[in-house]
Amino acid sequence: MDSCRNRSNIYKCKYCSNRCRSFRRNENFVACGDTFLLQATEPNVNENITIQNWQVSSSNIEILEENNSVTNAVLIATYNTYTFEWWLKKQGTLQEDVFCNVKEEIEVNFVEEPRSDFEIIHPVCENGVATLNAGEANLNYEWTYDNDNGVLVSEEDTLQEIKLKWNTDVAEDSTHIVTLSVTDDFGCSTDSTNIIREPKGITLTFTMEDETCEKGNGELSVTPYINEIDTVFTYLWTMENDVNDFSYLEDSIYNLGDTLVAGWYKIKVNYRNNCFKIDSIEIKNLGALEADITNSGELKGFVPHEVTFNDASSFDDGEGAGASYIWRFYLTEKAPESSKINFDSEDPATVKFEDKETDEIKGKDEEHKNPVVKFIEPGFYRTHLKVTSKEKCVSKITFPEIIEIEANLEVKMPNIFSPNSAIPENRFFKPDFGEKIEAVSTFDCKVFNRWGKEIYSWTNENEGWDGKINGNVAATGTYYYVAEIKDLTGNITKSKNSFYLVGE
Structure with a gap:
Protein backbone atom coordinates (compact mmCIF):
# COMPACT_ATOMS: atom_id res chain seq x y z
CA MET A 1 0.00 0.00 0.00
CA ASP A 2 1.47 3.36 -1.06
CA SER A 3 1.10 6.03 1.69
CA CYS A 4 1.52 8.82 -0.88
CA ARG A 5 -2.07 8.35 -1.94
CA ASN A 6 -3.27 9.70 1.44
CA ARG A 7 -1.16 12.84 1.42
CA SER A 8 -2.34 16.33 0.43
CA ASN A 9 1.10 17.63 -0.47
CA ILE A 10 1.19 17.28 -4.24
CA TYR A 11 4.96 17.58 -4.39
CA LYS A 12 5.43 14.86 -1.84
CA CYS A 13 2.96 12.56 -3.53
CA LYS A 14 4.59 13.13 -6.88
CA TYR A 15 7.93 12.32 -5.35
CA CYS A 16 6.58 9.19 -3.69
CA SER A 17 4.84 7.96 -6.82
CA ASN A 18 8.17 8.12 -8.62
CA ARG A 19 10.21 6.63 -5.80
CA CYS A 20 8.02 4.15 -3.96
CA ARG A 21 7.95 0.61 -5.32
CA SER A 22 7.50 -2.95 -4.24
CA PHE A 23 10.76 -4.45 -3.12
CA ARG A 24 12.11 -7.74 -4.56
CA ARG A 25 11.74 -10.72 -2.30
CA ASN A 26 12.59 -14.42 -2.35
CA GLU A 27 10.14 -16.02 -4.82
CA ASN A 28 10.40 -19.52 -3.31
CA PHE A 29 7.59 -19.66 -0.77
CA VAL A 30 8.23 -23.26 0.34
CA ALA A 31 10.45 -23.73 3.37
CA CYS A 32 12.20 -27.13 3.36
CA GLY A 33 12.58 -27.78 7.05
CA ASP A 34 12.07 -25.10 9.71
CA THR A 35 13.84 -22.00 8.34
CA PHE A 36 13.01 -19.51 5.60
CA LEU A 37 14.75 -16.34 4.43
CA LEU A 38 12.62 -13.25 3.79
CA GLN A 39 14.36 -10.76 1.57
CA ALA A 40 12.70 -7.42 0.83
CA THR A 41 15.30 -5.95 -1.49
CA GLU A 42 18.71 -6.69 -2.95
CA PRO A 43 21.43 -6.42 -0.27
CA ASN A 44 23.71 -4.18 -2.32
CA VAL A 45 21.19 -1.41 -3.10
CA ASN A 46 22.68 1.85 -1.79
CA GLU A 47 19.51 3.53 -0.56
CA ASN A 48 18.25 4.63 2.82
CA ILE A 49 15.82 1.77 3.56
CA THR A 50 14.58 0.68 6.94
CA ILE A 51 12.17 -1.98 8.09
CA GLN A 52 9.40 -0.36 10.01
CA ASN A 53 7.74 -3.54 11.18
CA TRP A 54 7.75 -7.33 10.64
CA GLN A 55 4.49 -9.04 11.43
CA VAL A 56 3.55 -12.74 11.25
CA SER A 57 0.19 -14.43 11.48
CA SER A 58 1.12 -17.07 14.04
CA SER A 59 2.79 -17.22 17.40
CA ASN A 60 4.70 -20.32 16.18
CA ILE A 61 7.00 -18.12 14.13
CA GLU A 62 10.28 -17.00 15.61
CA ILE A 63 12.37 -14.30 13.95
CA LEU A 64 15.93 -15.50 14.37
CA GLU A 65 17.71 -12.57 12.79
CA GLU A 66 16.89 -9.13 11.41
CA ASN A 67 19.16 -7.01 9.31
CA ASN A 68 17.54 -3.68 8.53
CA SER A 69 20.28 -2.55 6.18
CA VAL A 70 19.53 -5.36 3.74
CA THR A 71 15.96 -5.98 4.87
CA ASN A 72 16.48 -9.70 5.55
CA ALA A 73 14.86 -11.88 8.18
CA VAL A 74 15.41 -15.59 8.88
CA LEU A 75 12.31 -17.26 10.27
CA ILE A 76 11.82 -20.56 12.02
CA ALA A 77 8.49 -22.32 12.42
CA THR A 78 6.78 -25.63 12.89
CA TYR A 79 5.52 -27.35 9.76
CA ASN A 80 2.50 -25.46 8.49
CA THR A 81 1.52 -22.63 6.15
CA TYR A 82 1.79 -19.07 7.52
CA THR A 83 1.17 -15.53 6.29
CA PHE A 84 3.89 -12.94 6.76
CA GLU A 85 3.60 -9.19 6.28
CA TRP A 86 6.08 -6.42 6.73
CA TRP A 87 6.20 -2.65 6.41
CA LEU A 88 9.11 -1.06 4.65
CA LYS A 89 9.92 2.64 4.83
CA LYS A 90 12.01 4.28 2.15
CA GLN A 91 13.15 7.82 3.07
CA GLY A 92 13.46 10.35 0.30
CA THR A 93 16.58 12.36 -0.45
CA LEU A 94 15.10 15.74 -1.48
CA GLN A 95 13.27 16.55 1.72
CA GLU A 96 13.78 14.83 5.05
CA ASP A 97 10.07 14.65 5.77
CA VAL A 98 9.27 12.90 2.50
CA PHE A 99 9.00 9.12 2.88
CA CYS A 100 7.01 6.25 1.47
CA ASN A 101 5.61 3.17 3.20
CA VAL A 102 5.02 -0.17 1.43
CA LYS A 103 3.17 -3.13 2.89
CA GLU A 104 3.78 -6.63 1.50
CA GLU A 105 2.19 -9.99 2.29
CA ILE A 106 3.25 -13.53 1.32
CA GLU A 107 2.45 -17.06 2.42
CA VAL A 108 5.25 -19.48 3.28
CA ASN A 109 4.60 -23.22 3.45
CA PHE A 110 6.90 -24.91 5.96
CA VAL A 111 7.23 -28.59 4.97
CA GLU A 112 9.09 -31.38 6.71
CA GLU A 113 12.25 -32.49 4.89
CA PRO A 114 11.98 -35.98 3.29
CA ARG A 115 13.83 -38.85 4.94
CA SER A 116 16.76 -40.24 2.95
CA ASP A 117 17.94 -42.95 5.33
CA PHE A 118 17.68 -46.53 4.05
CA PRO A 199 32.31 -60.92 2.17
CA LYS A 200 35.52 -62.43 0.90
CA GLY A 201 35.34 -65.04 -1.84
CA ILE A 202 37.41 -68.02 -2.94
CA THR A 203 40.04 -68.40 -5.64
CA LEU A 204 40.34 -71.57 -7.72
CA THR A 205 43.65 -72.97 -8.96
CA PHE A 206 43.57 -75.69 -11.61
CA THR A 207 46.17 -78.40 -12.05
CA MET A 208 45.89 -79.68 -15.60
CA GLU A 209 47.64 -82.25 -17.75
CA ASP A 210 46.57 -82.15 -21.38
CA GLU A 211 45.75 -85.36 -23.16
CA THR A 212 48.16 -86.59 -25.82
CA CYS A 213 47.36 -88.06 -29.24
CA GLU A 214 43.60 -88.31 -28.57
CA LYS A 215 44.11 -91.06 -25.99
CA GLY A 216 41.93 -89.49 -23.29
CA ASN A 217 44.90 -89.52 -20.90
CA GLY A 218 44.46 -85.99 -19.54
CA GLU A 219 44.05 -85.24 -15.83
CA LEU A 220 42.37 -82.30 -14.12
CA SER A 221 42.06 -81.16 -10.49
CA VAL A 222 41.19 -77.93 -8.67
CA THR A 223 42.37 -76.38 -5.38
CA PRO A 224 40.17 -73.71 -3.73
CA TYR A 225 41.51 -71.06 -1.34
CA ILE A 226 39.80 -68.66 1.06
CA ASN A 227 41.29 -66.69 3.94
CA GLU A 228 39.14 -68.44 6.51
CA ILE A 229 39.57 -71.34 8.91
CA ASP A 230 37.77 -74.68 8.64
CA THR A 231 35.92 -73.87 5.42
CA VAL A 232 34.31 -76.97 3.90
CA PHE A 233 34.20 -77.26 0.10
CA THR A 234 32.12 -79.49 -2.14
CA TYR A 235 32.74 -79.96 -5.87
CA LEU A 236 30.52 -80.51 -8.89
CA TRP A 237 31.91 -80.91 -12.44
CA THR A 238 30.36 -80.79 -15.87
CA MET A 239 31.27 -80.23 -19.51
CA GLU A 240 31.07 -76.64 -20.75
CA ASN A 241 28.20 -77.37 -23.14
CA ASP A 242 26.07 -78.79 -20.31
CA VAL A 243 26.11 -75.84 -17.92
CA ASN A 244 22.89 -76.72 -16.09
CA ASP A 245 24.00 -80.15 -14.93
CA PHE A 246 26.75 -80.18 -12.31
CA SER A 247 26.16 -83.74 -11.19
CA TYR A 248 28.84 -85.60 -13.11
CA LEU A 249 31.55 -85.97 -10.47
CA GLU A 250 31.74 -84.86 -6.84
CA ASP A 251 35.48 -84.63 -6.29
CA SER A 252 38.27 -82.09 -6.57
CA ILE A 253 39.89 -84.33 -9.21
CA TYR A 254 37.75 -84.62 -12.32
CA ASN A 255 38.99 -87.92 -13.62
CA LEU A 256 41.79 -90.44 -13.62
CA GLY A 257 42.67 -93.00 -16.26
CA ASP A 258 42.30 -92.75 -20.03
CA THR A 259 38.87 -91.16 -20.39
CA LEU A 260 39.50 -87.41 -19.99
CA VAL A 261 39.18 -86.24 -23.58
CA ALA A 262 39.97 -82.79 -24.95
CA GLY A 263 37.37 -80.09 -24.36
CA TRP A 264 36.07 -77.51 -21.87
CA TYR A 265 35.32 -78.51 -18.29
CA LYS A 266 33.39 -76.47 -15.74
CA ILE A 267 33.42 -76.76 -11.94
CA LYS A 268 31.09 -75.43 -9.27
CA VAL A 269 32.67 -75.21 -5.80
CA ASN A 270 30.25 -74.73 -2.89
CA TYR A 271 31.28 -73.30 0.49
CA ARG A 272 29.73 -71.45 3.48
CA ASN A 273 26.12 -70.22 3.49
CA ASN A 274 25.37 -71.89 0.16
CA CYS A 275 27.91 -69.68 -1.57
CA PHE A 276 29.61 -71.02 -4.68
CA LYS A 277 32.03 -70.12 -7.43
CA ILE A 278 32.03 -71.37 -11.04
CA ASP A 279 35.07 -71.49 -13.30
CA SER A 280 36.12 -73.24 -16.52
CA ILE A 281 39.30 -74.78 -17.91
CA GLU A 282 40.21 -76.35 -21.25
CA ILE A 283 41.93 -79.69 -21.72
CA LYS A 284 43.86 -79.51 -24.99
CA ASN A 285 44.75 -82.31 -27.35
CA LEU A 286 48.52 -82.08 -27.64
CA GLY A 287 50.07 -83.59 -30.74
CA ALA A 288 46.76 -84.67 -32.22
CA LEU A 289 46.72 -84.71 -36.00
CA GLU A 290 44.82 -86.06 -38.96
CA ALA A 291 46.83 -86.97 -42.05
CA ASP A 292 45.61 -85.84 -45.46
CA ILE A 293 47.01 -85.62 -49.00
CA THR A 294 46.43 -83.41 -52.02
CA ASN A 295 48.26 -83.38 -55.34
CA SER A 296 49.15 -81.22 -58.30
CA GLY A 297 49.73 -82.63 -61.77
CA GLU A 298 48.01 -85.36 -63.76
CA LEU A 299 47.49 -88.70 -62.05
CA LYS A 300 47.65 -90.52 -65.38
CA GLY A 301 50.61 -90.53 -67.74
CA PHE A 302 53.43 -92.42 -69.42
CA VAL A 303 56.75 -93.52 -68.03
CA PRO A 304 58.50 -91.49 -66.73
CA HIS A 305 55.66 -89.45 -65.19
CA GLU A 306 56.00 -86.78 -62.50
CA VAL A 307 53.44 -85.97 -59.76
CA THR A 308 53.73 -83.46 -56.88
CA PHE A 309 52.15 -84.58 -53.60
CA ASN A 310 51.23 -82.12 -50.84
CA ASP A 311 50.80 -82.79 -47.15
CA ALA A 312 47.39 -81.40 -46.06
CA SER A 313 47.41 -82.83 -42.53
CA SER A 314 45.73 -80.91 -39.71
CA PHE A 315 47.63 -80.44 -36.44
CA ASP A 316 46.46 -79.30 -33.01
CA ASP A 317 48.92 -76.38 -33.16
CA GLY A 318 47.77 -75.44 -36.64
CA GLU A 319 51.25 -75.67 -38.20
CA GLY A 320 52.73 -79.09 -37.54
CA ALA A 321 56.15 -77.75 -36.59
CA GLY A 322 58.64 -80.56 -36.02
CA ALA A 323 56.54 -83.23 -37.74
CA SER A 324 58.16 -85.97 -39.85
CA TYR A 325 56.83 -87.63 -43.01
CA ILE A 326 57.15 -91.04 -44.68
CA TRP A 327 55.80 -91.49 -48.23
CA ARG A 328 55.46 -94.89 -49.88
CA PHE A 329 53.99 -95.98 -53.21
CA TYR A 330 52.54 -99.42 -53.86
CA LEU A 331 51.82 -101.21 -57.12
CA THR A 332 48.35 -102.65 -56.99
CA GLU A 333 45.54 -103.88 -59.15
CA LYS A 334 43.18 -101.20 -60.31
CA ALA A 335 40.74 -101.24 -57.39
CA PRO A 336 37.94 -99.19 -55.83
CA GLU A 337 38.92 -96.03 -53.98
CA SER A 338 38.15 -97.70 -50.65
CA SER A 339 40.95 -100.26 -50.94
CA LYS A 340 43.68 -99.82 -48.33
CA ILE A 341 47.36 -100.62 -48.13
CA ASN A 342 49.06 -102.32 -45.20
CA PHE A 343 51.78 -99.76 -44.63
CA ASP A 344 54.04 -101.99 -42.57
CA SER A 345 53.81 -105.37 -44.28
CA GLU A 346 53.69 -104.80 -48.03
CA ASP A 347 56.72 -103.99 -50.15
CA PRO A 348 56.69 -100.51 -51.68
CA ALA A 349 57.49 -99.81 -55.32
CA THR A 350 60.58 -97.98 -56.52
CA VAL A 351 60.19 -94.38 -57.65
CA LYS A 352 62.55 -91.50 -58.33
CA PHE A 353 62.93 -88.68 -55.79
CA GLU A 354 65.53 -85.95 -56.25
CA ASP A 355 67.00 -87.97 -59.16
CA LYS A 356 67.56 -91.02 -56.96
CA GLU A 357 65.67 -94.30 -57.01
CA THR A 358 64.07 -95.13 -53.66
CA ASP A 359 61.20 -97.12 -52.18
CA GLU A 360 60.58 -94.59 -49.37
CA ILE A 361 60.67 -90.79 -49.03
CA LYS A 362 61.38 -89.91 -45.42
CA GLY A 363 62.26 -86.67 -43.62
CA LYS A 364 61.15 -83.41 -41.99
CA ASP A 365 62.16 -80.85 -44.62
CA GLU A 366 59.84 -79.07 -47.02
CA GLU A 367 60.84 -81.37 -49.91
CA HIS A 368 59.86 -84.37 -47.77
CA LYS A 369 56.60 -82.74 -46.73
CA ASN A 370 55.59 -81.97 -50.34
CA PRO A 371 57.66 -84.34 -52.51
CA VAL A 372 57.96 -84.31 -56.30
CA VAL A 373 57.82 -87.98 -57.34
CA LYS A 374 58.72 -89.50 -60.71
CA PHE A 375 57.15 -92.87 -61.56
CA ILE A 376 59.55 -94.93 -63.67
CA GLU A 377 57.61 -98.18 -64.09
CA PRO A 378 54.17 -98.70 -65.64
CA GLY A 379 51.33 -99.86 -63.41
CA PHE A 380 48.60 -98.75 -61.00
CA TYR A 381 49.90 -97.04 -57.86
CA ARG A 382 48.46 -96.17 -54.49
CA THR A 383 50.10 -93.48 -52.34
CA HIS A 384 50.46 -93.83 -48.59
CA LEU A 385 51.53 -91.16 -46.05
CA LYS A 386 52.55 -91.63 -42.42
CA VAL A 387 52.82 -88.43 -40.33
CA THR A 388 54.40 -88.27 -36.87
CA SER A 389 54.00 -85.12 -34.75
CA LYS A 390 56.71 -83.75 -32.48
CA GLU A 391 54.80 -85.35 -29.56
CA LYS A 392 55.19 -88.74 -31.35
CA CYS A 393 51.52 -88.95 -32.28
CA VAL A 394 50.95 -90.84 -35.54
CA SER A 395 48.36 -90.61 -38.31
CA LYS A 396 48.27 -92.56 -41.58
CA ILE A 397 46.31 -92.15 -44.78
CA THR A 398 46.07 -93.88 -48.15
CA PHE A 399 45.46 -91.46 -51.01
CA PRO A 400 42.04 -92.38 -52.44
CA GLU A 401 43.03 -91.71 -56.07
CA ILE A 402 44.80 -94.35 -58.18
CA ILE A 403 47.83 -93.21 -60.16
CA GLU A 404 47.87 -94.85 -63.58
CA ILE A 405 51.23 -95.01 -65.35
CA GLU A 406 51.55 -96.47 -68.84
CA ALA A 407 54.64 -97.56 -70.73
CA ASN A 408 56.38 -95.07 -73.03
CA LEU A 409 54.37 -93.79 -75.95
CA GLU A 410 56.25 -95.90 -78.50
CA VAL A 411 55.69 -95.62 -82.23
CA LYS A 412 55.64 -98.61 -84.59
CA MET A 413 56.93 -97.90 -88.11
CA PRO A 414 56.90 -100.44 -91.01
CA ASN A 415 60.27 -101.91 -91.99
CA ILE A 416 59.19 -102.33 -95.65
CA PHE A 417 56.52 -100.83 -97.89
CA SER A 418 55.71 -100.39 -101.61
CA PRO A 419 53.84 -97.44 -103.11
CA ASN A 420 52.53 -99.82 -105.81
CA SER A 421 51.33 -102.55 -103.43
CA ALA A 422 47.98 -104.14 -104.14
CA ILE A 423 47.23 -103.84 -100.41
CA PRO A 424 46.23 -100.24 -99.55
CA GLU A 425 47.70 -100.40 -96.01
CA ASN A 426 51.14 -101.20 -97.46
CA ARG A 427 51.28 -98.22 -99.84
CA PHE A 428 52.29 -95.67 -97.10
CA PHE A 429 55.14 -95.36 -94.66
CA LYS A 430 53.22 -94.12 -91.56
CA PRO A 431 53.31 -94.57 -87.74
CA ASP A 432 51.08 -97.00 -85.89
CA PHE A 433 50.11 -95.82 -82.35
CA GLY A 434 47.20 -98.16 -81.90
CA GLU A 435 44.88 -97.13 -79.03
CA LYS A 436 47.44 -94.64 -77.70
CA ILE A 437 47.04 -92.23 -80.59
CA GLU A 438 44.77 -90.06 -78.39
CA ALA A 439 47.74 -89.50 -76.05
CA VAL A 440 49.85 -87.87 -78.79
CA SER A 441 50.32 -84.16 -78.31
CA THR A 442 52.81 -83.41 -81.13
CA PHE A 443 54.46 -85.54 -83.81
CA ASP A 444 57.40 -84.88 -86.13
CA CYS A 445 58.98 -87.36 -88.57
CA LYS A 446 61.71 -86.94 -91.24
CA VAL A 447 62.86 -89.38 -93.98
CA PHE A 448 66.46 -89.48 -95.27
CA ASN A 449 68.14 -91.31 -98.20
CA ARG A 450 71.28 -93.40 -97.81
CA TRP A 451 73.45 -90.29 -98.21
CA GLY A 452 71.69 -88.48 -95.29
CA LYS A 453 69.68 -86.07 -97.38
CA GLU A 454 66.22 -85.24 -96.07
CA ILE A 455 63.69 -86.11 -98.73
CA TYR A 456 60.38 -85.87 -96.84
CA SER A 457 58.84 -84.77 -93.48
CA TRP A 458 55.37 -84.50 -91.89
CA THR A 459 53.79 -83.55 -88.50
CA ASN A 460 50.37 -85.21 -88.55
CA GLU A 461 50.39 -88.51 -86.66
CA ASN A 462 47.51 -89.74 -88.83
CA GLU A 463 49.42 -89.27 -92.08
CA GLY A 464 52.62 -90.71 -93.66
CA TRP A 465 54.93 -90.81 -96.76
CA ASP A 466 53.52 -92.13 -100.03
CA GLY A 467 57.03 -93.09 -101.27
CA LYS A 468 57.20 -90.39 -103.92
CA ILE A 469 59.75 -87.66 -104.56
CA ASN A 470 58.55 -84.73 -106.66
CA GLY A 471 55.57 -86.83 -107.79
CA ASN A 472 57.63 -89.85 -108.85
CA VAL A 473 58.02 -93.12 -106.96
CA ALA A 474 61.39 -93.17 -105.25
CA ALA A 475 64.04 -95.69 -106.24
CA THR A 476 64.05 -99.07 -104.58
CA GLY A 477 66.44 -99.18 -101.65
CA THR A 478 67.11 -98.53 -97.98
CA TYR A 479 65.93 -95.29 -96.33
CA TYR A 480 66.06 -93.90 -92.78
CA TYR A 481 63.61 -92.06 -90.51
CA VAL A 482 63.85 -90.00 -87.29
CA ALA A 483 60.60 -89.45 -85.27
CA GLU A 484 59.88 -87.40 -82.12
CA ILE A 485 56.59 -87.82 -80.23
CA LYS A 486 55.38 -85.72 -77.25
CA ASP A 487 52.53 -87.10 -75.13
CA LEU A 488 49.85 -85.13 -73.31
CA THR A 489 51.83 -85.09 -70.05
CA GLY A 490 54.89 -83.57 -71.74
CA ASN A 491 57.03 -86.71 -72.04
CA ILE A 492 59.02 -86.92 -75.30
CA THR A 493 59.83 -90.19 -77.06
CA LYS A 494 62.35 -90.39 -79.91
CA SER A 495 62.59 -93.19 -82.47
CA LYS A 496 64.89 -93.80 -85.48
CA ASN A 497 65.56 -96.77 -87.78
CA SER A 498 65.94 -97.90 -91.39
CA PHE A 499 63.27 -99.29 -93.70
CA TYR A 500 63.16 -100.70 -97.25
CA LEU A 501 61.14 -99.16 -100.09
CA VAL A 502 60.14 -101.35 -103.06
CA GLY A 503 59.82 -99.10 -106.08
CA GLU A 504 59.09 -99.81 -109.76
Missing part, protein backbone atom coordinates in the same frame (compact mmCIF):
# COMPACT_ATOMS: atom_id res chain seq x y z
CA GLU A 119 18.07 -50.09 5.30
CA ILE A 120 20.60 -52.59 3.90
CA ILE A 121 20.52 -56.37 3.71
CA HIS A 122 24.19 -57.14 3.06
CA PRO A 123 25.25 -59.93 0.63
CA VAL A 124 26.27 -63.22 2.20
CA CYS A 125 28.50 -64.36 -0.70
CA GLU A 126 31.09 -62.89 -2.98
CA ASN A 127 29.30 -61.15 -5.86
CA GLY A 128 26.07 -61.64 -3.93
CA VAL A 129 23.06 -59.33 -4.05
CA ALA A 130 22.56 -56.49 -1.56
CA THR A 131 19.01 -55.21 -0.95
CA LEU A 132 18.54 -51.48 -0.21
CA ASN A 133 15.15 -50.22 1.00
CA ALA A 134 14.33 -46.52 1.50
CA GLY A 135 11.04 -47.18 3.29
CA GLU A 136 9.33 -44.02 1.98
CA ALA A 137 6.82 -43.60 -0.83
CA ASN A 138 5.83 -40.94 -3.40
CA LEU A 139 9.35 -39.56 -3.56
CA ASN A 140 11.93 -39.28 -6.31
CA TYR A 141 14.94 -41.52 -5.62
CA GLU A 142 18.46 -41.33 -7.03
CA TRP A 143 21.03 -43.97 -6.05
CA THR A 144 24.76 -43.68 -6.67
CA TYR A 145 27.41 -46.29 -5.88
CA ASP A 146 31.16 -46.31 -5.79
CA ASN A 147 32.47 -47.94 -8.96
CA ASP A 148 31.63 -49.07 -12.48
CA ASN A 149 31.46 -52.73 -11.47
CA GLY A 150 28.23 -52.23 -9.56
CA VAL A 151 25.25 -53.74 -11.38
CA LEU A 152 21.59 -52.96 -10.73
CA VAL A 153 19.68 -56.26 -10.65
CA SER A 154 16.27 -55.03 -9.42
CA GLU A 155 13.23 -56.31 -11.21
CA GLU A 156 10.79 -53.75 -9.75
CA ASP A 157 9.81 -50.60 -11.62
CA THR A 158 10.25 -48.39 -8.54
CA LEU A 159 13.57 -47.27 -7.08
CA GLN A 160 12.21 -47.29 -3.53
CA GLU A 161 13.91 -50.68 -3.13
CA ILE A 162 16.82 -51.78 -5.29
CA LYS A 163 19.16 -54.76 -5.50
CA LEU A 164 22.86 -54.35 -6.28
CA LYS A 165 25.78 -56.68 -6.90
CA TRP A 166 29.47 -56.19 -7.75
CA ASN A 167 31.16 -58.37 -10.37
CA THR A 168 34.67 -58.36 -8.95
CA ASP A 169 36.83 -61.01 -7.33
CA VAL A 170 37.03 -60.44 -3.58
CA ALA A 171 40.05 -61.89 -1.77
CA GLU A 172 39.26 -60.05 1.47
CA ASP A 173 36.16 -58.37 2.87
CA SER A 174 35.28 -55.51 0.55
CA THR A 175 33.20 -52.37 1.10
CA HIS A 176 31.13 -50.31 -1.32
CA ILE A 177 29.75 -46.80 -0.71
CA VAL A 178 26.12 -46.16 -1.66
CA THR A 179 24.37 -42.77 -1.50
CA LEU A 180 20.62 -42.11 -1.72
CA SER A 181 19.21 -38.69 -2.68
CA VAL A 182 15.44 -38.16 -2.29
CA THR A 183 13.31 -35.26 -3.51
CA ASP A 184 9.64 -34.59 -2.65
CA ASP A 185 6.97 -32.86 -4.70
CA PHE A 186 7.89 -29.46 -3.14
CA GLY A 187 11.46 -29.77 -4.44
CA CYS A 188 12.90 -30.41 -0.98
CA SER A 189 15.73 -32.96 -0.99
CA THR A 190 18.11 -34.72 1.38
CA ASP A 191 20.69 -37.46 0.99
CA SER A 192 22.42 -40.08 3.11
CA THR A 193 25.32 -42.49 2.64
CA ASN A 194 25.84 -46.07 3.82
CA ILE A 195 28.47 -48.76 3.37
CA ILE A 196 27.76 -52.23 1.94
CA ARG A 197 30.05 -54.99 3.14
CA GLU A 198 30.75 -57.77 0.65
